[in-house]
Amino acid sequence: MRFSQRLDGIAPYLFAEIEKKIQAKRKAGIDVISLGIGDPDIPTPAYVVEEMQRQVAAARNHGYPTNAGLEEFAEAAAGFYRRRFGVDIDPAEEFFPLLGSKEGLAHVILAAADKDDIVLVPDPGYPVYSSGAVIAGATPKLLPLRPENGFLPDLDSLSPEDCEKAKLLFISYPNNPTAAVVPEGSDFYNRVVAFAKKWDIMVVSDNAYSELCYGDYVAPSFLEATGAKDVGIEFWSFSKPFCMTGWRLAFAVGNREMLSVLWRLKTNMDSGMFEALQRVGAFILNGPWDFVGEMNAVYARRRDLVINALQSIGLEAPVPAATIYIWVPVPEGYTSAGFAEHVLDQAAVVVTPGNGYGPNGEGFVRISLTAPDARIEEAVTRIEKSLSL
Numbered sequence: 053m054r055f056s057q058r059l060d061g062i063a064p065y066l067f068a069e070i071e072k073k074i075q076a077k078r079k080a081g082i083d084v085i086s087l088g089i090g091d092p093d094i095p096t097p098a099y100v101v102e103e104m105q106r107q108v109a110a111a112r113n114h115g116y117p118t119n120a121g122l123e124e125f126a127e128a129a130a131g132f133y134r135r136r137f138g139v140d141i142d143p144a145e146e147f148f149p150l151l152g153s154k155e156g157l158a159h160v161i162l163a164a165a166d167k168d169d170i171v172l173v174p175d176p177g178y179p180v181y182s183s184g185a186v187i188a189g190a191t192p193k194l195l196p197l198r199p200e201n202g203f204l205p206d207l208d209s210l211s212p213e214d215c216e217k218a219k220l221l222f223i224s225y226p227n228n229p230t231a232a233v234v235p236e237g238s239d240f241y242n243r244v245v246a247f248a249k250k251w252d253i254m255v256v257s258d259n260a261y262s263e264l265c266y267g268d269y270v271a272p273s274f275l276e277a278t279g280a281k282d283v284g285i286e287f288w289s290f291s292k293p294f295c296m297t298g299w300r301l302a303f304a305v306g307n308r309e310m311l312s313v314l315w316r317l318k319t320n321m322d323s324g325m326f327e328a329l330q331r332v333g334a335f336i337l338n339g340p341w342d343f344v345g346e347m348n349a350v351y352a353r354r355r356d357l358v359i360n361a362l363q364s365i366g367l368e369a370p371v372p373a374a375t376i377y378i379w380v381p382v383p384e385g386y387t388s389a390g391f392a393e394h395v396l397d398q399a400a401v402v403v404t405p406g407n408g409y410g411p412n413g414e415g416f417v418r419i420s421l422t423a424p425d426a427r428i429e430e431a432v433t434r435i436e437k438s439l440s441l
């Protein structure tokens with residue numbers, strides 16, 4: 053068979069080796085605890101499941117959906133952006149449903165970039181930004197996220213040649229995997245808008261963790277910045293705030309031109325979102341949000357548990373103000389992969405090596421808080437033991 057060259061540039065799956073090891077250990081009867089993946093252990097709240105059951109039963113939802121999205125869903129998203137971020141969204145033209153953010157991220161690149169174009173992606177970053185660029189035939193240009201810059205990209209460090217070739221810039225705060233946030237009062241998003249205007253670059257803000265904040269921190273939206281809608285769009289997903297990763301429910305809001313080309317592309321690839329699901333999306337956005345606060349209290353407790361345990365073995369990880377991750381500098385003498393391997397072999401705990409998210413992830417591992425409290429406690433106890441050997 054002769055396949056497309058399109059996939060040749062996609063890096064081999066970096067976690068494949070770890071997965072093989074986990075399987076071997078489990079087969080051998082070893083109790084492996086995974087703090088590796090960012091998939092909530094908490095189920096979707098019952099009130100959401102019950103609404104879905106009602107909507108699935110309604111015959112009006114059974115046909116092909118309108119591809120541009122139901123008015124009801126668009127208006128609920130606009131209402132949410134107004135209440136939560138103070139951002140005005142025109143539901144008719146500045147909203148588009150997504151079958152999860154992931155497909156949107158990959159498709160927006162196909163809609164925006166051609167061969168030889170540059171796509172600016174954070175390093176470390178969510179792997180789809182780079183692999184989506186490669187699939188589109190474009191060139192991902194890595195923007196280092198460094199601890200000394202609070203894991204924000206240094207846009208001024210790019211060469212004018214690269215800026216001229218760049219079509220698209222991905223940003224994502226609160227950030228996966230570094231757990232960094234845009235600090236309150238920061239002018240970062242204003243600088244992004246100015247940069248995008250100067251070089252005619254489209255911006256995609258991936259705001260998957262806006263609601264998963266701790267203490268007093270409240271994450272902003274990129275669209276709050278003046279002029280943001282002239283240059284970009286933002287993706288917002290139900291996956292993390294409502295523990296709905298399997299449902300594939302998200303939306304994009306912002307620049308109408310970008311959304312209309314995304315729509316043009318996607319009408320040729322999928323037939324829109326199950327209307328039952330769109331109505332559930334509207335129902336969630338319009339309804340009470342107590343679930344999110346309760347869930348965040350659970351994550352905050354787990355976060356403190358892990359941070360304290362890490363401190364007791366001399367590992368100083370910054371206390372995250374948001375997300376479900378802890379980005380841990382590995383002990384001296386270890387690489388990311390070496391430390392992840394040590395922890396897996398000696399403690400039967402899975403953590404994700406940071407270099408899997410890009411070269412600048414080297415020297416870190418990511419711990420995900422998506423396991424039950426007792427399992428996290430057991431995991432940190434085992435890691436402590438394995439390092440004091």
Ligand SMILES: *Cc1c(COP(=O)(O)O)cnc(C)c1O
Pocket residue numbers: 090151152153154155178224228258260289290291292297300301302
């Ligand atoms: C989890 C996550 C998402 C959500 O993706 P969905 O496809 O909506 O489930 C988006 N971006 C980042 C960075 C994430 O970690």
